Amino acid sequence: MAVAIRSDKEIERIRDAGRIVARVLNEIKKQAAPGVTTAQLAELSDNIIADAGAIALFKGVPNPAAKFDFPASICASFNEQVVHGIPSERKLVAGDVISIDCGAKLKGYCGDAAVTIAVGTIEPELQRLLQVTEEVLAIALAKSAPGVYWSQVARAMQKHAEDAGFGVVRDYVGHGIGRHMHEDPKVPNFVSSELRANDLLLRKGMVLAIEPMVNMGTWRVKVLKDGWTVVTADGKPSAHFEHTVAITNDGAQALTVAD
Ligand code: MG
Ligand code: MG
Numbered sequence: 001m002a003v004a005i006r007s008d009k010e011i012e013r014i015r016d017a018g019r020i021v022a023r024v025l026n027e028i029k030k031q032a033a034p035g036v037t038t039a040q041l042a043e044l045s046d047n048i049i050a051d052a053g054a055i056a057l058f059k060g061v062p063n064p065a066a067k068f069d070f071p072a073s074i075c076a077s078f079n080e081q082v083v084h085g086i087p088s089e090r091k092l093v094a095g096d097v098i099s100i101d102c103g104a105k106l107k108g109y110c111g112d113a114a115v116t117i118a119v120g121t122i123e124p125e126l127q128r129l130l131q132v133t134e135e136v137l138a139i140a141l142a143k144s145a146p147g148v149y150w151s152q153v154a155r156a157m158q159k160h161a162e163d164a165g166f167g168v169v170r171d172y173v174g175h176g177i178g179r180h181m182h183e184d185p186k187v188p189n190f191v192s193s194e195l196r197a198n199d200l201l202l203r204k205g206m207v208l209a210i211e212p213m214v215n216m217g218t219w220r221v222k223v224l225k226d227g228w229t230v231v232t233a234d235g236k237p238s239a240h241f242e243h244t245v246a247i248t249n250d251g252a253q254a255l256t257v258a259d
Contacts, residue, residue, distance in 0.1 A: 066227025094120025
């Protein structure tokens with residue numbers, strides 16, 4: 001497993017791409033109100049990415065299990081949908097949670113981030129799910145540093161989610177990112193047997209997309225007939241928070257943040 005080590009200059013390029021992704025997510029947070037469709041949110045994303053002179057990374061991603069390439073610049077996953085939901089004419093309703101994932105490429109470098117947004121007022125238990133998932137990402141950032149094994153980070157992430165009574169998705173994980181959206185290594189949010197056998201020692205210059213997916217119930221998921229949309233096996237809600245993160249001598253630094 002060859003994990004790229006990025007120069008400070010390359011990390012700045014990734015940050016430039018990440019800034020655009022952050023702009024998309026912040027704008028969608030402002031616009032995500034009852035009555036708005038996820039197609040409208042996708043159009044907003046298209047425009048921000050195009051205006052920045054960037055490329056929408058998700059649009060056209062192939063999938064052998066689906067009959068079509070991914071059609072939009074964001075994934076929009078409602079409630080029990082975990083990831084890879086397809087924007088549509090479905091309207092947001094108060095009480096929904098919607099996970100928005102976005103990726104953009106600028107001058108050859110990529111950024112990738114996600115956030116779960118509450119639409120109007122949501123149930124307290126759902127609010128707790130969002131808070132805990134965001135905390136899981138914050139824990140990963142706090143613990144990641146040169147010389148730390150990823151399994152130490154993943155163990156803390158998994159523990160925080162499971163102590164809250166939630167399930168950590170196993171079938172989808174984070175990833176290296178840089179020149180391409182998906183690069184080595186795999187970055188699981190739990191301690192997998194694969195990770196135990198081949199742990200990742202974090203080093204300065206690694207850039208990882210860290211993205212906990214946490215379910216209110218079981219960690220098990222399934223894929224809908226469209227071949228894309230991943231849903232929880234028990235139909236309970238799910239949350240997803242992601243940053244593109246650089247490992248620096250001062251610890252981990254999120255690159256998908258707005259100015
Ligand atoms: Mg993403
Ligand atoms: Mg990602």
